[in-house]
Amino acid sequence: MSEHILITGGAGFIGSHLADELLSHGYKVRVLDNLAPQVHGESARRPEYLASDVELVVGDVCDPAAVRDALRGIDSVYHFAAAVGVGQSMYEVAHYTRVNNLGTAVLLEALIEKPVKNLVVASSMSLYGEGLYRTPAGEVRTVGERTLEQLRAGDWEFRDAEGLALQPVATPETKVPALASVYALSKYDQERLCLMIGRAYNIPTVALRFFNAYGPRQALSNPYTGVLAIFASRLLNDSPPKIFEDGYQQRDFVSVYDIARACRLALETPAAAGETFNIGGGQPFTVREIAERVAAAVGKGQLMPEITGKYRVGDIRHCFADITKARQVLGYVPRVSLDEGLTELAGWLEGQAAVDRVAQASAELAARGLAI
Template identity: 60%
Template sequence: MSKHVLITGGAGFIGSHVADRLLAKGYRVRALDNLSPQVHGEQRQRPDYLDPEVDLIIGDIRDPDTVKQALEGIDAVFHFAAKVGVGQSMYEVADYLNTNITATGVLLEALMRHPVDRLVMASSMSIYGEGMYRTDDGRLVEGSRKNGDLQKGDWQAYGPEGEPLSPVPTTEDKAPSIASIYAMSKLDQERMSLMLGETYGIPTTALRFFNVYGERQALSNPYTGVLAIFASRLLNGNPPQIFEDGHQRRDFVSVHDVADACALALERDEAVGRAFNIGSGHDVTVTEVAQRVAAALGRDIEPLVTGKYRTGDIRNCFADISLAQEQLGFEPKIRLDAGIRSLSAWLEDQNAEDRVAEATRELTVRGLAL
């Protein structure tokens, strides 16, 4: 009999793609999702993209009885349920802590009573803060930025003694540097899961996702991934809005490659007890990404580089994926241009409400965007 897998947050962007991958491999899949209006709209209906073979339980992961029901007959769990949004987390503090940390505690307590063969949880590159840097003389150091420099429009990260730095790929052994409530909650989720997994004999893996993009991302959620936000702006005839000077560098990874990584983490013994970067292994500036999305959508709209900054934003962070390649056999297959073309084809049939200005005003009023 095939294994039965539960995906918390399984009706969402990443969870639904992982469900597709697992069904194709012969697994049975159940999803637990509260169909949050911020992601799924006010109707909170089962999304059309969710495979009909997925057994969807609509409920709150913070409710122990709901979690107990969802775990019946389950052999493995993917824990993706979370509120996602760096800026929003800085003013909806209690909700982010409750949804991300408390809910993870409820799930872990349930797993103590109902052990499974594997737990895979979604962590985040946000736990790193600034990525890794190298000095001119070859030393690897932590980079940092000061508010005084940002207020003067100096966006660069500097070394401990103010020395200039060059960004390099970030490895899993970089110490966390927490710059938002969201990042703190993801680090707590990761540490709770790995610690209690080891304590109670539940083989556990944490996957630190970098900037995931692709079809099914919520286009009307102004706190979702940056490519979806750019697409929403462009579909409404508005320029993508970019903070600072647009030269900050990120790693954008296709959701299809992420689904591959999740399947590998479920099946590989080498994954147990470890955290892995899941990215593309390539970096690109935010301005370049905005221009590529506009070109793929056939919109002759240049991005608007604001010269402003948001509290908690970082300059550079992109993934070193060598550990996932060596231990999981993970090899990203979809290059950025191909992924954006696939995304743009899906976008042709989508409607998007552009709520970026509303979200920016919210951050500005609270002193989080300057």
């Protein structure tokens, strides 16, 4: 008899791809999702992309009765339900804390009453804050936050005492978190709560820190989603991608297919229990380069990115993944190159419409002094 898996938040971008991955490996899948309008639109209908073999339970992860019902007959759980977005979290504080922190607590109380074989929780690279850096002398070190004076002067990089720029290096799981947003704090809480309760109640638990995911099914009209989807939304509306700072900040982009496979490996690898893993592409790209490559992939290379020179409070400069631990323990190796992923994404985008809400989101941040 195949194992029955529950994915909270499983009707969304990453969760639906995970459902496909699990179904293709013989699992039965149930999804608990509230079909939030910011992600799914006002219709609150079952997404067309959600596999027909997936049982969808529409409900709120903060509702104990809905969670208990969704857990009936379930062997293992993936906890993906979360409000997503760094900027928005800084003014919708109660909403993010309710969904991410309280929702996780409600799920864990249900699991205390009815333990499962395995629990996998989606965490985030945002909890690292800035990545690690190497000094000109070769010393690897952490940094704090850039000062407002430095940002106002357009001096974007971290520097040593002599004024020499520090070199960003890949960030491993051992880096101490630097929680610069409500979203980052809530994801760290989700991660720690799950590992803590898993250890206390003997539920093997794994936390996966996702870096910048991209691929088909991203919510293109959600201005707080991943940067690559935001760029795509702008381009679909014949507008150039807008980039903060100078565009040379570095990030790690990972295909949603690679993330889905990593999630399955975390479930199937006993040695992963109690551990935390970076799940990324393992290669840094500048945001400027990503914008140009997305534009080229969708046939709008003439729409060069608009470098605003502005900044958002709490934004980091560089962070990309050291995936050594995931390689060694999970056997995780990224299979989808950025070129392959963007080619597929461009094909999917041809049939999509997106409401460009980037200006609206920027205005929301600026009105609160969070974007300057």
